[in-house]
Amino acid sequence: MSPGSSRPDGQTDLPDHMIGYWRDNNDPATANWPDPRSQVDATWDPKERKRVIRYLKSGAKYAGSFGYSRCRFKCGIPDWKMGKYDLTDGTFVWPEGYPHYLLVHHVKPPERFLHHVRQRLASRPVARVLRFISNLLRRPGKTARGS
Numbered sequence: 001m002s003p004g005s006s007r008p009d010g011q012t013d014l015p016d017h018m019i020g021y022w023r024d025n026n027d028p029a030t031a032n033w034p035d036p037r038s039q040v041d042a043t044w045d046p047k048e049r050k051r052v053i054r055y056l057k058s059g060a061k062y063a064g065s066f067g068y069s070r071c072r073f074k075c076g077i078p079d080w081k082m083g084k085y086d087l088t089d090g091t092f093v094w095p096e097g098y099p100h101y102l103l104v105h106h107v108k109p110p111e112r113f114l115h116h117v118r119q120r121l122a123s124r125p126v127a128r129v130l131r132f133i134s135n136l137l138r139r140p141g142k143t144a145r146g147s
């Protein structure tokens with residue numbers, strides 16, 4: 001990609017690490033943010049979708065709340081179910097209600113985020129094994145009995 005070319009996931013002035021934040025017609029500051037309708041992809045692999053939803057739900061609470069969010073598709077889900085917090089994995093930040101868009105409205109997150117999640121999930125078992133081994137090595141003489 002040459003410098004200055006637009007990103008494949010659409011141009012927006014939303015910071016790169018923020019996903020699932022949408023344009024609000026009542027708020028001019030969000031005028032260049034994405035519209036969730038432009039990110040619907042019904043052909044997205046349902047298995048990956050499930051994994052990503054689980055990943056999003058496992059995020060840590062990132063920041064306080066600006067009040068409950070509402071579903072932009074106006075599907076009737078109560079606002080309180082959409083949540084009011086921002087979640088993070090240490091790299092990306094998303095609203096608590098983001099998984100709802102994936103689950104119910106087939107919104108597909110930007111490829112840069114999917115790539116990140118795939119890498120994270122792939123490296124997890126390796127990290128677990130390394131932790132196990134380092135714990136074994138650190139255990140102080142558990143096998144030596146007697147005094």
Ligand SMILES: [Zn+2]
Nearest residue numbers: 071073075077
């Ligand atoms: Zn909805």
